[in-house]
Amino acid sequence: MSIAASPIRYPDASSRQVMTRRAWWLVALNFLIPGSPQVLAGNRRLGRFGLGATLVLWALALVAIALFLFWRTALLTVLSQGWTLWIIAAGLVFYAVLWVVLTFDTLRLVRIVKTAPSARGWIAGLTTLVMVFLSGGAAYGAYFAFTTSGFLNSVFVAGPSEPPIDGKYNFLLLGGDAGPDRDGLRPDSITVVSVDAETGQAVTIGLPRNMVDVPFNEDSPLAAVYPEGYGAIDGCEVDVCMLNSIYTEVELKSPDMYPDAVSQGSEPGIEAMRDAAEGITGLTIQYYVLIDMQGFLELIDALGGVTINVPEDVPIHADETFTTVAEWIPAGEQHLDGYHALWYARSRHGTSDYDRMARQRQIQEAVLAQFNPANVLSKFQGIAAAGSQVVKTDVPQGMLGYLVDLAGKTKELPIVDVELVPENDVDPEDPDYEYIRQLVQQAVYPPTAEPTEGE
Template sequence: MNKRTKKTILWTVSIIIAGILGYGTYYVSSIYSGLEGLQKKGESSPFKELAQVDAKAPEPPKWEGTEPVNILLMGVDARGFEEGEIPRSDSILVASIDPVQKKMNLFSILRDTYTDIPGHSKNRINTAITHGPNTAMKAVGDLLGIPIQYYVYTDFQGFMKLVDAVGGVEFYVEKDMKYSSKADKNEYDIDLKQGMQHLDGNKALQYARFRYDKMGDFTRTERQRELIKAVAKKMQSTTSIMKLPDILNSVSPYIDTNMDVNDMWKLANVGYQSKMKGSEQVPPMKLLVEANIGGAAVLTVRNPDTLKQYIQDILNPPVTETDADGSKDSTGEPTDKSSDSSSSSQRN
């Protein structure tokens, strides 16, 4: 090989390396910028009108990175609301992640659950966000008996943009779903057919919103959990990771959170390594009591302490006899006793 050929190869390799480094720098900077845009401050915050009211609620606890972390996910229907107005939560979920055991649990909270709203007496849990995110986190944390460190807030548009940005999801729709509303000028009509199919953002929203059957909100929350799991799994794929800058750019205008970029980096790393262990409705049916308070139909909790223990039993399953020798946990999965001993219980 002559010197000219060697020089040509060297220059070619150098250009390729420079291109890779350049793209890597662009990719990282784009992700950082996209993550930074998710947290809205000052006049950009959707809760700017509630700043003084929400300031009276306790600040959420700080996550140090090794203890379990709980994230309140709130979806609202903002149709017909003016800028600065905060609608009640249409969907309320809590993602609980244990970074030591690398497991995740998803809870969906029935929006008509009647509970204490700190500083605002008792009401449905879906009203908590109308007083600000700190109030909502405290209300949900008190109900479940666990600390809520973070929140993520979005509306219909944000959810559709996210699903479209990851390329949609393959999902089984368990039955025909149809609903029409002239009040919305038919913009959010629901028309889905039973079967395995590709759901884009619009169809995914239809599936998540449908509650026009005998069990109403009970089955709707179950569908929402399954759909969220499918979207989360899609986001963990290599393709979605490569598209992350574009995904963030698409959803950023519709999302608000109290996480800073460092929090998001840590959570992304923990979430990517964690496996979904289960998803549950809260409160469970056995603890629900239907009631009429002030002329409104609500769901009360039969025993608040029993509900908190129910959550603890899911997050920290009781040790069984087969677990005593370190072979399996209560779910039948192999367990690492060193991890169990270092995992902290989730209590306020």
């Protein structure tokens, strides 16, 4: 039967049964193939435009599915670019408007007054639901893409991807604690994370903040000032010459040592800590991530809290002197909000720095484990708002797709921890840095996985 003789375009308007059946067909087609009701029963020019837009969207979806299945890194790289997300947001706004227009036009074509009275409410209600589902979903997708773009642009720097060094990507993670009793920020948690570029195997090296005589590589500007190690000869420019004081000294006293730090998305103090971490571990560190510990609680709250196993009661202090206990976090499995998680990580009463390091890594690993697509998507607005305030990094946007894919592999493998503590014959107050570098090399490049040549 030709379209010209089709009851869809030329129905028997006197038959309520025919008009009702036709109405249901048009509503279903508008949901399944937007634009097709107009081609069959209405303005064919509008229908061809809507149908063409629908086919383009389907083609893009098929390409995205194929990339996800066979070239996931490329898809994630594209989707992690701010400009790409702006284009996606604009496209989704276009589809949201288009589907509103097509749905209202479909409702006009239905000629609802000609349908059976008992079906009119159902037809109108379902048509409205279709419009809300299609247009509302597209509008929310546009908002999500726009918010993600703002988050990425506020946290990550522009730049291309970089190859691994000796098969590894090495990151410096700093937990900043700018308490009221401190002159500027001082890193309270210092960790180097080395990730295998192929397998995703991660090795974490916790650096005690009270390490002394920290060495620097020859190309570091600090090596000329402290040739025998930080503060080893005539002291330093701040009160205490420990590892976490290096940030404070350089940031407040001698930022000119690193004149290009800010323009490259970093800070002089961070670059000084990078040089210190390289001198201690013997690794080349490509990227840093600075997490504000006070803001960290906002991120945990945005995630809905974090679940950990508390080995023993941990005190929460009533003041910044860390001497008076206000309450206790009891032993056992606990679901902590941001406030309690932060205190769990930084509590000092009746404990050692090594205990605090272990608790901090426990919180970090728990947060990473609970960062999953469903959790992030459901709470994305809060996470993005908190993350832009919490995180500072020089990881380029061009690396995000690859690193997200690599992180998926990392989550499937046990993390190897290198503990630079007295139990492993490391004394932060009298460290043997050659021995420390041997421990790091054995963990990062175990005998069964010899290092590859630098790329």
